[in-house]
Amino acid sequence: xxxxxxxxAQLVGFxxxxxxxxxxxxxxxTLIQFAAxxxxxxxxxxxxxxxQQLHDWWAQGFLWRKEGDG
Amino acid sequence: xxxxxxxxxxxxxxxxxxxxxxxxxxxxxxxxxxxxxDDFAQRLDFLERSGIGQARxxxxxxxxxxxxxxxxALARGRGxxxxxxxxxxxxxxxxxxxxxxxxxVCLVLLNMNAVHSDxxxxxxxxxxxxxxxxxLGPRALLGFNIYQPNFSLDELLLLIRQYQCQPAxxxxxxxxxxxxxxxxxxPKQYPMVGEKIALLAQHAAAxxxxxxxxxxxxxxxxxxxxxxxxxESQAKMGLHCNxxxxxxxxxxxxxxxxxxxxxxxxxxxxTNATTLRQQLAQQxxxxxxxxxxxxxxxxxxxxRGECTGGCLAxxxxxxxxxxxxxxxxxxxxxxxxx
Numbered sequence: 001x002x003x004x005x006x007x008x009a010q011l012v013g014f015x016x017x018x019x020x021x022x023x024x025x026x027x028x029x030t031l032i033q034f035a036a037x038x039x040x041x042x043x044x045x046x047x048x049x050x051x052q053q054l055h056d057w058w059a060q061g062f063l064w065r066k067e068g069d070g
Numbered sequence: 071x072x073x074x075x076x077x078x079x080x081x082x083x084x085x086x087x088x089x090x091x092x093x094x095x096x097x098x099x100x101x102x103x104x105x106x107x108d109d110f111a112q113r114l115d116f117l118e119r120s121g122i123g124q125a126r127x128x129x130x131x132x133x134x135x136x137x138x139x140x141x142x143a144l145a146r147g148r149g150x151x152x153x154x155x156x157x158x159x160x161x162x163x164x165x166x167x168x169x170x171x172x173x174x175v176c177l178v179l180l181n182m183n184a185v186h187s188d189x190x191x192x193x194x195x196x197x198x199x200x201x202x203x204x205x206l207g208p209r210a211l212l213g214f215n216i217y218q219p220n221f222s223l224d225e226l227l228l229l230i231r232q233y234q235c236q237p238a239x240x241x242x243x244x245x246x247x248x249x250x251x252x253x254x255x256x257p258k259q260y261p262m263v264g265e266k267i268a269l270l271a272q273h274a275a276a277x278x279x280x281x282x283x284x285x286x287x288x289x290x291x292x293x294x295x296x297x298x299x300x301x302e303s304q305a306k307m308g309l310h311c312n313x314x315x316x317x318x319x320x321x322x323x324x325x326x327x328x329x330x331x332x333x334x335x336x337x338x339x340x341t342n343a344t345t346l347r348q349q350l351a352q353q354x355x356x357x358x359x360x361x362x363x364x365x366x367x368x369x370x371x372x373x374r375g376e377c378t379g380g381c382l383a384x385x386x387x388x389x390x391x392x393x394x395x396x397x398x399x400x401x402x403x404x405x406x407x408x
Contacts, residue, residue: 007356028399
């Protein structure tokens with residue numbers, strides 16, 4: 001839920017799993033491994049899917065981007 | 071419905087208390103422990119312009135208000151029926167005032183498992199509560215808040231028969247206060263409690279007593295068999311969670327006590343209950359797609375509107391903002407904070 005814009009997203013399938021993994025605090029590299037297992041594809045191929053999903057959530061205001069602190 | 075807080079003091083301290091946050095907050099303001107007669111008259115104005123005929127009085131323990139009888143007289147003088155929420159340990163002047171009212175204009179919902187913070191009551195207090203019941207008779211409706219899976223209603227059934235109270239028991243589920251630390255029933259325990267409630271409903275129905283549900287119950291806590299038993303027992307099974315409108319001493323209109331500080335608005339002149347309910351419902355609307363369980367969003371009971379997905383306080387807790395840092399390597403070295 002993005003309270004500022006009153007928008008919601010109902011997640012199913014891979015996005016739902018990915019969101020839970022992020023909330024559980026998994027490292028980015030681990031997320032790639034999980035995604036690779038989910039899609040049964042090599043890590044290099046699934047990373048673009050993962051990045052696109054993160055970008056979409058950022059654009060929708062469900063994630064915030066912080067820059068410049070290393 | 072709209073509840074008006076008369077006081078923020080209580081002579082008990084239930085571990086599951088829904089009002090604890092409000093009480094703690096306003097306790098910090100000296101002299102603001104009881105509603106003034108003027109403010110109460112304004113609350114009645116609000117009820118009047120909202121077309122509400124019942125003044126529902128809450129606390130703390132509302133009967134501890136030193137001018138309790140004057141407040142009741144004011145409400146009655148303006149034609150309001152009285153519904154009072156009490157722990158039963160009320161001063162004698164308050165009890166006198168209530169017993170002077172006819173049972174058809176006065177209903178007292180007595181929380182029968184209101185206790186001290188250690189979960190106990192002294193023998194004197196138990197006897198005082200019984201005296202209250204005895205004197206209120208048909209004005210008394212017995213309530214019970216479930217905050218642990220092991221509970222019994224046997225004593226309540228006995229008391230209802232003994233003192234000719236309303237032939238019903240109002241069951242509440244203890245819900246979490248957002249930002250508070252009260253004891254509440256975990257949704258994981260709901261199915262176990264649901265089965266027990268069905269058996270108790272059957273047992274009570276055999277004695278001509280029905281069970282009524284307060285807000286926050288969910289359909290999936292009852293098996294189909296349990297649900298059928300409840301229906302056959304004539305239980306009043308509400309599965310709802312809506313803005314109740316609890317008006318605090320400082321004039322804040324709260325969705326309900328568990329959502330204090332999270333979903334509330336000011337009581338302004340000329341506003342009415344319908345407008346405020348819409349306003350508060352608007353604030354919570356995005357969360358209504360879901361419920362207290364992750365499965366709620368795809369639940370057929372919820373999709374058919376038969377269940378609202380339980381108490382919103384649980385849902386909001388589930389959606390509370392996490393501060394999880396995710397470092398994403400790459401060209402722009404972006405970091406996402408959910």
